[in-house]
Amino acid sequence: MSVPVTWLTKIRRYLAVLTIGNLIWEFAQMPLYSLWNTGSTQEIIFAAIHCTGGDVLIGMAALIGSILLFGTSIWPNARFVIVAISTLAAGLVYTIYSEHLNTARGAWSYSPLMPVLAGLGTGLAPLTQWLVVPLLAFAFIRLPQMDRRSAKHSLSGLDLPTMAITTSSSTPDHLARSNRRAS
Secondary structure, three states: OOOOOOOHHHHHHHHHHHHHHHHHHHHHHHHHHHHHHHHOHHHHHHHHHHHHHHHHHHHHHHHHHHHHHHHOOOOOOOOHHHHHHHHHHHHHHHHHHHHHHHOOOOOOOOOOOOEEOOOOOEEEEHHHHHHHHHHHHHHOOOOOOOOOOHHHHHHHOOOOOOOOOOOOOOOOHHHHHHHHHHH
């Protein structure tokens, strides 16, 4: 018997990958911002964590908005692609707006290493981030959920407690007795 995988489980998977992926990306792209050369270690760490928090909020708002607009009650089993495309589009549009606004008002600036989008001056690293990280999160949503038998089989060599997971396909004795009484 497999454990049902709900839309909530899928959203939690998306959130986990979005958070970890954006945190890694923010630290990796830090040399493309002027703060890398002008800020202290604490300022750089704070900026990366702060920006990750913003990225997660944007990513979750984009996903929830897309589910509300295009999803169904059985998402992600139905309308997965349109929700994913809409989420990516919303994240990209917001990123272009935010990067343009924040660089124009001096909230942050790019180092000479940052490749920029011609015409807008928006950094290509944050735009790429809003393609790669959410795509990874959506790919993770689509991974199959391991059922109890598969989980027990994969842990069989570890000699861990099984928490009453049975490998038998027959009905447990206590359920079989209650079923016989009911008949």
